[in-house]
Amino acid sequence: MAKKQLYYEDVEVGTEVTPLAKVATTQMLVKWAGGSGDFNPLHFEDSFAASQGVDSPIVHGALKRAWLGHLMTDWIGDGGFLKKLACQYRGMDYPRKMKTITDPQEGETWWCRGTVTKKYVEDDQHIVECDIWVENAKGEKTTPGSATVVLPFKKAKS
Amino acid sequence: MTEGSAITDELRSMIGMATEPVIMEVERGAIRRYADAIGDPNPLFSDVEYARNSRYGEVICPPGFFGWPLKRGGMMELLGTIGGALFRAGVPRILDGGVDYEFFLPIRAGDILTSHGKFADFREREGRTGKMLFITMETTYLNQNGDLVAKARSTLIAL
């Protein structure tokens, strides 16, 4: 993975955070259960999901939050630091089923997106604030949030 | 407190209630499994060689991951204690409303974290389907040097 460093000077209010596409599958949800330790059957068992009043297993809110973390850490690069990440779970998302062992069925693709809302220097830190969100195929922001990052400053290097 | 408020005296008495400290070990394999579960191939989370040569010097955690607790407990246990009180208050269903993280220091594989969680606040709102109770929980994470590495404020919605 070739990594390009983002600098404070590269960013203005309104700059778009490089979008990140994600596909949630039943398999990703099971991996997430293992990775996060959240084994709530709401996310993998049809009959349990039905008993909780959702049609079928839903994507973990925390997985969507982690996607937003991925969005930000990719964007700020190794030299940046994520200071704050916040999101709210507003809408439910349903994973794609699997067609074969490795391929998901056709279906929804989610996009993690963001825009810069503010940039400033505070305590010698070059700070950038962003609105971020996960958007489903219908364009609905099911997981809106915000992030604050510290970026390196080019002039500081010379 | 108005008649029929979801914040019963029983619940009010739980504000500030804290967990036992939870010890969490940050292991490389757990970080790798977590990053794999997000679908995040960032070598800082999985490639020991790459991470050694980075400014972190070791594999680090993706944001929001703090390793695995050595023993069960923590916020899940605290939630268990509040379950009955929520039921008696007429708001037995719990939804995850979101989380707000503040990160102060990177968390490296090999760190031993201690987390402290507590109920910080209860707020009430009338929703479309009736009473809603917003429960705010605060968790702080310290590393083995006693430095604050992160804070989380999560919101649960009881209805």
Next chain:
Amino acid sequence: MAQQGSIITDEMKKQIGVKGVPTVLEVEKGLIRMMAEALDDPNPLWQDEEYAEKSKYGGIIAPPALLCCARAGTGRGVQMKSPFPRALAGGDEVEYLKPLKAGDVITSVSHIAEYNEREGKRGPMLFTTIETTYKNQRDEVVAISRSTFISY
């Protein structure tokens, strides 16, 4: 026994004994805990450090199931070929030579040990046996597994 019409081709036979890519697994306490939880096995040797330290192992050890699974690299990088579309796990056999301790770093290497063909109820079946050797950081063999896959 490659008589006329055998499903075991020369190309498949060439793969016998060819070593797959080595897989390295750090046997971490968290993984052991997760496996013990998946087995619902409360044995304190898997999880209770104080208890395990006083045992003859001197520390946490892993349940036997931790070897011989995808996590441990069993079957990784082996060129398994079959003319049939469906596959099932047929069985596993593991020989344990040393205890597997938390903190060990295991390197596993797999190869195809043999093929067998048999006429089943639903037509011809191919049995592929994969052997995997697991060594620890001191280059000691801790276990050897033989896993059979059935395709039909």
Next chain:
Amino acid sequence: MAKQLYYEDVEAGMEVPPLVKKPTTQQLVKWAAASGDFYQLHYDKDFAQAQGFPSVLVHGKLKFGLLGQMLIDWIGEDGVLKKLGCSYRGTDFPGEDLICKGKVTNKYVKDGEHIVELEVWTENPRGERTTPGTAVVALPSRG
């Protein structure tokens, strides 16, 4: 832990105390996470049905692991599990009883080790042996 079993306590024909399990779908997901086997047949009902099964199946290797648990509980900490093998002959479904059983077939001393051989298997509620196998353990001796 249970008390220690000795070589002298064991005779051919003796049964291992059965271990009764009832894997849940949640346990299968935990197994997937621990073992790294993320085959959808074990948690995606639609996928399993497309493969011709009535529901998701218990992983074969999970049954292997449970047979291991039964043996280790039985032989105690001074016993050593030397070999365990089993075939995945039948399907088991979450929510059903899965009974791990074993029976001693042979005992002998070899190279100073007190060896016990066993037949092991898992049984479904219909009494079918879905995972037959064999095991070899070494036990401490009182002698």
